[in-house]
Amino acid sequence: MSNQESVKQTEYSQRPSIVKVENLSKSFGSLKAVDGVSFEVKEGEIFGFLGPNGAGKSTTINVLTTLLRASGGKAEIAGLDIQKHSTEVRRSVGVVPQEYTADEDLTGLQNIILCADLYGIPRSNSRSHAIELLKLVELEDAANRKVSTYSGGMRRRLELACGLINYPKLLFLDEPTLGLDVQTRAAVWKYIRMLKESYHMTLFLTTHYLEEADSLCDRIAIIDHGHIIKIGTPDELKASIGGDVIVVGVVETEPDISSDIAKINLVKDVKKSGGEYRVKSEIGEEASIKIIDMIRSRGLHVTKISLTKPTLDEAYLEFTGRTLREEETNRMAMMSQRMTMRRARS
């Protein structure tokens, strides 16, 4: 972890929490979809739930947005208990659900204004705000077209605009890029970053795309079978499986200096095999320079050097014991997800 990031990290931990979840669970019959999760989301961060289908990500979001009633535990959003003040919670958060929820028979603008009406935003305000939001997601040219003529990416952007209509400080996004192509996905990421940076919003998203969690989220919670397995920044998660691997090539006949390398600050582990040292370090960039300096200062030679960063895939594999793959969930959830993906490609 670089210094800059550790600064950022302390900064986040000092911020007030906008979401506090304690031991939250949700069962459907005998199935424990969410089984005692606890976490906090800090103001202004992008917090991601990473896990396979059926891990309990959507269920957690649905409980937090009061669509589902929790079976146990408690959760607070902006200081409001989600059970006792559900209407207030709904009023203050924005939601972009996994499915495409816009009415296909209405235009994009009509859809957003309808959303505004449901929030009780007066028409004197909602029309201008709706147009503003359509501009934000670059849909102003399609504002008066029926949603049935929109592409998958346009629909996703419209959902995003709808989720912002009530001026939320906290926005929930359930699989915001499900089924989108790479380019459209990048565009959605751009909007999400902009919401954080320009509007200082807090974003809570779920994803089963590792690269999405890695590039977008400030902190990630890995969730599997309804349990949170690990929470941390993407770099922390990668670092916690042992850090970067530096491979230093030396002249084989020169003396073994493993123990000297091991003494270097930042170095965690050294193994010599033939003409190379395999060094593990949490901050490979800095350690590798020190290793080169040290070897040269002994009058020895470095023949080659390489640095490999651990990926989130490896971290995920380490924590859950398997790769992130599609898993069968209940029939309705799968059906609705398939429909979302089909529409995303239209």
Next chain:
Amino acid sequence: MAENISIRAVTTAEERALEEEREQEKAFRAAPKLNKSPLHGLWALTNRDLIKWYKNPIQLFISLIQPIVWLGLFGKALNFGAFISSQPGITPAEIAALNLKEFGTTSYFSFLSAGMLAFIILFTAAFSGMSVVFDKRFGFMNKALSTPVGRGAIVVGKILQSVIRSLIQAAIVLGIAVGLGMDTSHLNALSIAGAFTILFLMAFGLSSLFVMLALRGSDWQTQMAIINLLNLPLLFASNAMLPITIMPDWLKNVVKFNPVSYAVDGARQLLLGSPGSLGVPLWVDFGVLTAFAVILSGLGIVLSWRLLSK
């Protein structure tokens, strides 16, 4: 000098951009005062379904043509009046007396017209649950549920849109019926207003019933089966198509438990001046239908609190 100017130009451009950004942020953050009444969003939800109806020319056309087909074909083909008038040696006075005795009005067509008003409302109301199912299926229901709009408003919106559509269709049916020869001697503003109040109550109650039955499920096949299961029995076990006097006793009793019968009875009393075939005064029709509408819509709202979040 030139440099200075260009620097200043850049600064102003930057300033303007900053200003714009600040302006945008301000606009974005200045959340307006929200309408927090429990009924907010009700008309928006109702109107959404109505827009889908009247902006779709095919749907609008079909819902307008349907009553014409029923009245024109069914009403004219099922001509019971012909049985009476084709009796040998019957005088016009005797025909009129027989019509009055059997149908309580001048002809079977007039008798059926009032029944058709209830029929069209029953069939429109039956499909009100369908839009609940589709909203669940296509995600709109989840969207609505994630907003602070009242759960009751979601249900009442569905009921209202169906009531409005069915009353408009009933008005068209009445117009067509008059054009095709319905007895108009008792029609006046008051009788029409009264009849439509009765029809409104029935539409409200029936729409509540079908919306309520759709709250749980999310597949349209089941909903279709429910519609078919309830629709025709509600129609046939009523006085809408045939006089109650020709029915067996057990069926008469069933008819008396059917709210549709009270709407038809009230409409006939008001529009045709016929004596009540159920043997109850007009105020009982109003009473039964008011209770029906209040109880079922109340039940629908209570169920919506329970069933719309799991």
